[in-house]
Amino acid sequence: DAGVIQSPRHEVTEMGQEVTLRCKPISGHDYLFWYRQTMMRGLELLIYFNNNVPIDDSGMPEDRFSAKMPNASFSTLKIQPSEPRDSAVYFCASSKQGFGSTEAFFGQGTRLTVV
Amino acid sequence: GEDVEQSLFLSVREGDSSVINCTYTDSSSTYLYWYKQEPGAGLQLLTYIFSNMDMKQDQRLTVLLNKKDKHLSLRIADTQTGDSAIYFCAERAGNNRKLIWGLGTSLAVNP
Numbered sequence: 001d002a003g004v005i006q007s008p009r010h011e012v013t014e015m016g017q018e019v020t021l022r023c024k025p026i027s028g029h030d031y032l033f034w035y036r037q038t039m040m041r042g043l044e045l046l047i048y049f050n051n052n053v054p055i056d057d058s059g060m061p062e063d064r065f066s067a068k069m070p071n072a073s074f075s076t077l078k079i080q081p082s083e084p085r086d087s088a089v090y091f092c093a094s095s096k097q098g099f100g101s102t103e104a105f106f107g108q109g110t111r112l113t114v115v
Numbered sequence: 116g117e118d119v120e121q122s123l124f125l126s127v128r129e130g131d132s133s134v135i136n137c138t139y140t141d142s143s144s145t146y147l148y149w150y151k152q153e154p155g156a157g158l159q160l161l162t163y164i165f166s167n168m169d170m171k172q173d174q175r176l177t178v179l180l181n182k183k184d185k186h187l188s189l190r191i192a193d194t195q196t197g198d199s200a201i202y203f204c205a206e207r208a209g210n211n212r213k214l215i216w217g218l219g220t221s222l223a224v225n226p
Binding site for chain 1: 155156157158159160163203212213214216217218219
């Protein structure tokens, strides 16, 4: 398996524009997580899905952020309108359902710069 | 609320042992993890320990868990320049899939 695939790897956009980040989880994984990483706040969980259903979106900063998972192999995180303070690295991760350690596998991340 | 704390920086000489420390507050933690992040990359699981264990060894890595003090450590023996990275401590409570993360410890290995 190729692992968790995120696109684009880098995104530079102007303030006010819509930004869509994409993620393809590992096949067979039931959980998908969206994280944001900044120097100031570290790694923050934004939202996670189980079997394509959002379970906990308490980390989504505000209404400008939305996430969808239309099927088991694709998820998007959308920011509309984007602001400079949204600049960060956004990670997608997936894991399998079940007992035990259930390791989360991370994608390479999307570095977003809003100017 | 739940919290995980780590020191932000650690510098060691090549060949020495590195010890990265972490404290957490949630007494219901079931699994505790160490993840490694190399520059420009995502996080990779290094090792984990179940809360009923005190120690886990995996080649150069030794994890110690003091549940009473809610203290977790990661020891890397014979540290190499390739070990330079950010190391994250994370905890999971019960069957909850949500992990609580520390801010990460940046390990610099000097030749």
